[in-house]
Amino acid sequence: MLFVFGVDPMDLTIEQLAKMIDHTVLKPDTKKSKIKQLCDEALLYNFGAVCINPVHVEYAAELLKDSSVKVCCVVGFPLGATLSEVKAFEAKKAVELGAHEIDMVMNVGAHRDNDYELVQSDMEAVVRASGDAEVKVILETGLMRDDEMIKACEIAVDAGVDFVKTSTGFGPMGATPHDVRIMRETVGPDIGVKAAGGIRNFKDAWKLIEAGANRLGTSAGVGIVEDFRWQQYSDAWMQPDKHCWDCPSRLANLNTQPKDVYLWYKQRCVTCEYRHENIFND
Amino acid sequence: MSNYYTDALILRVSLNDKTTRTEQIPRDIYEQYLGGRGLGVKILYDELAPKTDPLSPDNKLIFAVGPVTATKVPTGGRYAVITKSPLTGTIFDSSSGGYWGAELRRAGFIAIIFEGRAESPVYLWINDGTIEIRDASKVWGRDVYETTDYLLNETDDKAQVACIGPAGEKQVLMSGIMTDKHRAAGRGGVGAVMGSKNVKAVVVRGTQKVLSADDEKLTEVVKRARLLIKKNAVTDKSLPVYGTPVLVNVINEFGMLPTHNFQLGTFNDAGGVSGEKLLERLAVKQYNCFGCPIGCGRISKAYGEEVGGPEYETIWALGPQCGINDLEWIAMANHRCNLMGIDTISVGSTIGCAMELVERGLLDAPIRFGSTENVLDLIDDIAHLRGLGKDLAEGSKRLAAKYGAPDLAMQVKGLEIPAYDPRGVQGHALGYATSNRGGCHLRSYLIGPEIMGVPVRVDRDSVRGKPELVILYQDLSAAMDSMAVCRFTNFAWSVDDYAALTAASTGLQLDGRSFLEIGARIYNLERLFNNREGLTKEDDFLPPRFSKPLPEGNSRNRIVELEPMLSEYYRLRGWDDQGRPTSERLESLSIDTS
Numbered sequence: 001m002l003f004v005f006g007v008d009p010m011d012l013t014i015e016q017l018a019k020m021i022d023h024t025v026l027k028p029d030t031k032k033s034k035i036k037q038l039c040d041e042a043l044l045y046n047f048g049a050v051c052i053n054p055v056h057v058e059y060a061a062e063l064l065k066d067s068s069v070k071v072c073c074v075v076g077f078p079l080g081a082t083l084s085e086v087k088a089f090e091a092k093k094a095v096e097l098g099a100h101e102i103d104m105v106m107n108v109g110a111h112r113d114n115d116y117e118l119v120q121s122d123m124e125a126v127v128r129a130s131g132d133a134e135v136k137v138i139l140e141t142g143l144m145r146d147d148e149m150i151k152a153c154e155i156a157v158d159a160g161v162d163f164v165k166t167s168t169g170f171g172p173m174g175a176t177p178h179d180v181r182i183m184r185e186t187v188g189p190d191i192g193v194k195a196a197g198g199i200r201n202f203k204d205a206w207k208l209i210e211a212g213a214n215r216l217g218t219s220a221g222v223g224i225v226e227d228f229r230w231q232q233y234s235d236a237w238m239q240p241d242k243h244c245w246d247c248p249s250r251l252a253n254l255n256t257q258p259k260d261v262y263l264w265y266k267q268r269c270v271t272c273e274y275r276h277e278n279i280f281n282d
Numbered sequence: 283m284s285n286y287y288t289d290a291l292i293l294r295v296s297l298n299d300k301t302t303r304t305e306q307i308p309r310d311i312y313e314q315y316l317g318g319r320g321l322g323v324k325i326l327y328d329e330l331a332p333k334t335d336p337l338s339p340d341n342k343l344i345f346a347v348g349p350v351t352a353t354k355v356p357t358g359g360r361y362a363v364i365t366k367s368p369l370t371g372t373i374f375d376s377s378s379g380g381y382w383g384a385e386l387r388r389a390g391f392i393a394i395i396f397e398g399r400a401e402s403p404v405y406l407w408i409n410d411g412t413i414e415i416r417d418a419s420k421v422w423g424r425d426v427y428e429t430t431d432y433l434l435n436e437t438d439d440k441a442q443v444a445c446i447g448p449a450g451e452k453q454v455l456m457s458g459i460m461t462d463k464h465r466a467a468g469r470g471g472v473g474a475v476m477g478s479k480n481v482k483a484v485v486v487r488g489t490q491k492v493l494s495a496d497d498e499k500l501t502e503v504v505k506r507a508r509l510l511i512k513k514n515a516v517t518d519k520s521l522p523v524y525g526t527p528v529l530v531n532v533i534n535e536f537g538m539l540p541t542h543n544f545q546l547g548t549f550n551d552a553g554g555v556s557g558e559k560l561l562e563r564l565a566v567k568q569y570n571c572f573g574c575p576i577g578c579g580r581i582s583k584a585y586g587e588e589v590g591g592p593e594y595e596t597i598w599a600l601g602p603q604c605g606i607n608d609l610e611w612i613a614m615a616n617h618r619c620n621l622m623g624i625d626t627i628s629v630g631s632t633i634g635c636a637m638e639l640v641e642r643g644l645l646d647a648p649i650r651f652g653s654t655e656n657v658l659d660l661i662d663d664i665a666h667l668r669g670l671g672k673d674l675a676e677g678s679k680r681l682a683a684k685y686g687a688p689d690l691a692m693q694v695k696g697l698e699i700p701a702y703d704p705r706g707v708q709g710h711a712l713g714y715a716t717s718n719r720g721g722c723h724l725r726s727y728l729i730g731p732e733i734m735g736v737p738v739r740v741d742r743d744s745v746r747g748k749p750e751l752v753i754l755y756q757d758l759s760a761a762m763d764s765m766a767v768c769r770f771t772n773f774a775w776s777v778d779d780y781a782a783l784t785a786a787s788t789g790l791q792l793d794g795r796s797f798l799e800i801g802a803r804i805y806n807l808e809r810l811f812n813n814r815e816g817l818t819k820e821d822d823f824l825p826p827r828f829s830k831p832l833p834e835g836n837s838r839n840r841i842v843e844l845e846p847m848l849s850e851y852y853r854l855r856g857w858d859d860q861g862r863p864t865s866e867r868l869e870s871l872s873i874d875t876s
Binding site: 041200201202203204222223226227229230232233234235236237239241242245 | 509510513514731735736737738739740741744746747748750751754776777778779794798
């Protein structure tokens with residue numbers, strides 16, 4: 001057995017993995033039948049929650065009543081650029097309709113303006129409006145440098161949120177172990193870290209968990225849990241990957257990121273200790 | 283009502299005296315080899331004398347289906363043909379989807395064993411329990427489409443026909459067996475073996491209900507299996523929308539689309555022969571095999587005519603391998619191969635080999651890379667053993683050797699390597715080298731993890747862990763071929779799912795480990811067969827071209843690092859350093875060679 005990431009993969013059971021997953025559908029074209037399927041699958045696999053848009057909360061709550069599967073609703077999604085009052089209203093309504101968890105998108109623009117007061121009050125407004133529901137703050141890490149991400153985590157802790165979350169899945173970058181590790185180190189053990197965006201298979205999931213995530217937002221939950229069964233038949237799946245595969249610097253994209261953020265990421269490639277591996281495009 | 287073990291029968295056809303008899307599958311073989319490929323391999327190993335000439339009456343030709351065939355298990359309509367290959371000299375199984383396999387099972391049979399040689403052309407007509415060996419002289423010489431239509435008219439239009447075309451009759455070493463007119467058990471010259479026995483076709487009509495051991499349990503497991511197919515992007519989107527040609531752009535992007543006989547890994551006009559372009563230009567409709575919710579098959583229109591396919595491998599073989607970028611022509615060339623009953627992979631690869639011989643001045647022939655001129659005629663000539671076609675009909679290994687350049691044949695054990703340049707995928711390369719039937723992508727399809735990231739992405743350039751994965755996939759594939767289901771389910775199902783489906787169908791106590799052990803048993807027995815035929819470690823090779831780097835594309839500068847993987851592979855297999863299964867390993871698998 002390899003201990004590639006410092007933890008024995010066999011320690012993680014399929015049931016534990018499933019309970020860490022927020023089974024997610026957030027696309028604008030989502031039909032009611034898709035929500036039904038999502039909830040059915042969440043019940044079948046006993047996922048942690050379903051993560052959906054506000055318009056589907058009432059229906060999902062009805063389908064999932066009397067189960068341990070939670071309803072998680074996104075707020076201010078996916079840009080986070082609406083008014084705090086609107087986010088708070090959205091959160092309050094979602095909770096009234098049956099949401100147990102609120103995933104809000106932070107005000108990223110204000111954060112880049114160093115208007116930390118506004119960033120924190122924005123989060124606090126949602127925390128207040130959510131009552132007993134857990135609140136997760138989506139940072140959209142692909143729009144930030146590491147120092148900005150650390151600051152955002154510190155503000156989130158001060159605002160009283162329950163989780164910090166990497167990405168919306170609609171932004172420039174998904175979850176990476178690098179970002180999750182920094183977020184976990186910043187918020188400590190008492191605040192949750194949710195990795196979301198681009199988690200396609202059990203190895204992606206496993207690496208993020210090893211980095212410190214205790215919740216995973218993904219639309220590939222069924223595949224991840226099912227494919228996890230392959231793990232018992234070979235250690236070879238868990239061979240270390242090329243360093244660049246998971247590195248946010250490698251994933252940076254000038255078309256989707258602010259220029260200063262993009263260049264900051266790419267500058268790291270130049271000084272990276274693994275730069276000799278950065279030859280081919282895969 | 284027909285239960286696989288207790289009711290269904292093996293039909294033995296003695297062509298020498300035109301007699302038939304039936305027998306039951308022995309319990310120990312059923313438990314240890316299931317059916318399909320495993321059953322055929324076991325029968326052939328036990329019954330075929332070493333060094334038998336594959337095209338002699340002494341060779342056996344076995345058709346077999348598995349315990350999930352014609353049940354509610356998705357894709358459970360496949361059949362396998364098992365024989366000693368005239369192309370490779372190895373044990374060989376070639377399988378196909380379509381509807382014929384399910385029909386055979388519904389007729390109450392799990393296998394047909396052809397022995398000897400008929401004095402004159404015949405076909406076998408199975409109408410549920412009734413069996414007739416009939417005269418086939420009226421269809422001898424006819425193409426696959428004509429033969430199918432004629433025999434359906436002569437028997438029952440609801441029947442299913444498996445037949446050979448002119449290529450099989452002429453014992454062309456790359457001829458296949460066709461069902462549904464355009465589905466092929468194509469590889470390894472199984473059609474030539476059928477032709478050598480003077481058997482033109484097997485026509486089947488079956489109406490029996492097929493029973494499973496635990497129908498309630500099977501319903502539950504199948505429901506889950508269908509959900510997984512629905513949840514997988516490959517089986518729910520890519521394959522249904524584009525069919526296998528979706529791979530053209532994918533593999534080209536990785537610099538592994540063999541071009542000009544594997545001299546290059548990128549084809550400039552890949553977009554023009556892609557699955558996306560096929561959908562835009564030629565697609566008529568989707569085609570589903572029996573019980574298949576995926577539907578990767580295509581019906582296309584070429585020059586005003588509806589034709590089957592083309593599949594990814596065919597597009598590659600008749601396209602980039604020969605430098606040809608005309609998709610409509612490729613569809614028609616594929617159709618020509620189907621009419622003749624000939625393997626498109628081996629035909630295209632061998633023509634590409636001939637084109638390189640021409641390019642290098644070693645062969646004087648009116649064909650060249652990038653030109654369709656004379657190629658359709660050449661395909662006909664191959665099928666009819668005419669002119670240059672006679673040389674090509676023996677495959678690239680013999681062709682290249684005849685013209686003094688054996689290294690130009692892109693083959694392993696005589697079987698042409700399919701559409702993935704191994705320099706870009708170390709694990710898949712090891713799979714080619716160690717395949718028991720020669721250059722085959724389906725024994726261990728590591729393109730899944732190495733390229734498509736299914737179930738997880740592994741580093742395609744690394745050799746670490748690859749022997750272990752190759753063995754896992756080889757064993758799983760052998761067991762899958764014996765239950766028997768389509769390889770594409772592999773994108774959605776894990777080992778445990780196959781075991782659960784087989785257990786519910788058979789009542790056998792199976793879990794993932796014991797299911798893989800069945801696969802390992804089959805794989806080792808095939809290896810023993812090949813060793814007995816004289817194959818050695820030297821046959822686990824790759825053409826020297828793959829020890830030189832590709833000059834361009836996204837797999838440039840890579841070579842196959844075979845040797846370290848091969849040693850590790852043998853060790854993990856429990857074989858000695860010459861690639862022979864050890865007695866300890868055979869004992870652990872309950873393989874009795876006495």
